[in-house]
Amino acid sequence: MQMNAQYQQRMQWFHRARFGMFIHYGLFSIPAHGEWSMFHDRVPLDEYDALADRFLPAPDAARHWVKMAKAAGMKYAVLTARHHEGFCLYDSAYSRFSSVHRGCGRDIVAEFVAACREEGIRAGLYYSLMDWRFPGYFNYKTDLKSAQAMKRQCHDQVIELMSNYGKIDLLWYDGYWLNHEGNSGDGFWDGEALNARVRALQPDIIINNRAGTQEDIDTPEQVVRHSERGRAWESCMTIGDLWGYTRHCNTYKPTAFLLRHLVDAASGEGNFLLNVGPMPDGTICPAEQERLLSMGRWLKVNGAAVYDSRAANLLPSPLGIWTQDEHYTYFNVTLWCGSTLSLPLIDGEALEATLLSTGGQVELSRGTNGRLIFSGMPEDPPDPYINTIRIRFAQKPARRPEPDPAAWLLGKA
Ligand code: FHN
Secondary structure, X not given: OOOOHHHHHHHHHHHHHOEEEEEOOOHHHOOOEOOOHHHHOOOOHHHHHHHHHHXXXXXXXXXXXXXXXXXXXXXXXXXXXXXXXXXXXXXXXXXXXXOOOOOOOOOHHHHHHHHHHHHOOEEEEEEEXXXXXXXXXXXXXXXXXXXXXXXXXXHHHHHHHHHHOOOOOEEEEEOOOEOOEOOOOOOXXXXXXXXXXXXXXXXXXXXXXXXXXXXXXXXXXXXXXXXXXXXXXXXXXXOOOOOOOEOOOOOOOOXXXXXXXXXXXXXXXXXXXXXEOOOOOOOOOHHHHHHHHHHHHHHHHHHHHOOOOEOOOOOOEOOEEXXXXXXXXXXXXXXXXXXXXXXXXXXXXXXXXXEXXXXXXXEEEEEOOOEEEEEOOOOOOOOOOOEXXXXXXXOOOEEOOOOOOOHHHHOOO
């Protein structure tokens, strides 16, 4: 897929970034069993509304999120300005169901955007098109008045978010469907017209593909699925089970898995948007903090293999993941084999190799079937998660073709 120069220009920071923080925070953080609790529990509007007066994020909550994102090696963050529950974390002229009119009486989006700018990371805003508080969301075929009021709120609020908070780097739409039915939102939201207005206000903004138009990035969810080369994409994923805070989650993904997802995304020129669901006061829970800090430590040593990565034209391996940048090729070992590693079908002159986790040089030799053999490495993996070998080739290496798929049997591939 060829994209125009303007698109390439707009996407540059995104490709450099590779790793971002998703922040699901709202009234749902208080009952603490996920961001869909209002619907799943069928909590009536007046009962759910009472939560707004208990919405009391700590004064430094936004700064805490952004500092934690930086410590994790993340280069941007996306905050739920308004999730499906309809509660705005900002000062909306179209709703008093907000953190400014209720609870803490503060504009959390303003605090978040300011913290991003002061800490030097890019600011994204998540906005749910749909809003459970409108009966027309559920009865969209019959309660047209309510459905149209919900759509009007959507357009008005997106425009006020794009107008009142300075430069916004990423607009992350969600909740495109109606009555929880797949593509029922088709032709309802006028995403094309809305995004034309958004781009007039924010000419450099990146917009995702969840308002009924393709826009700039694909958004696979809870999976790392590569888009075709040239099309930017971003996999979003939870650390625990759900996106909003859950008090007793016992299925937090291991750091090794999260790093593997990040490197896998980087290998396909995609981004990884890893989610935190802050506790009621805005604090990121210890289990999520622990994983974020571990990932940050790994990226401090091996980040060159991820940031601004490009896909490598080399044979995929069950032992690790290939990534590339302008100067080097990286083999990110996910399954350590001991002091020696042999990778086949590699055309290109390898000049030198370094094991980033130790800084030590790796000996190189060649075998049949295009095998590049790394040796002289530690018997046990120096890094507990992923050990990255940085290789300098005379020219970009390429996967050796196999016109005769059986040739390797006789060492003739
Ligand atoms: O329903 C939402 C969900 O709560 C969460 O916000 C995710 C994040 O991408 N999006 C929707 C589910 O696809």
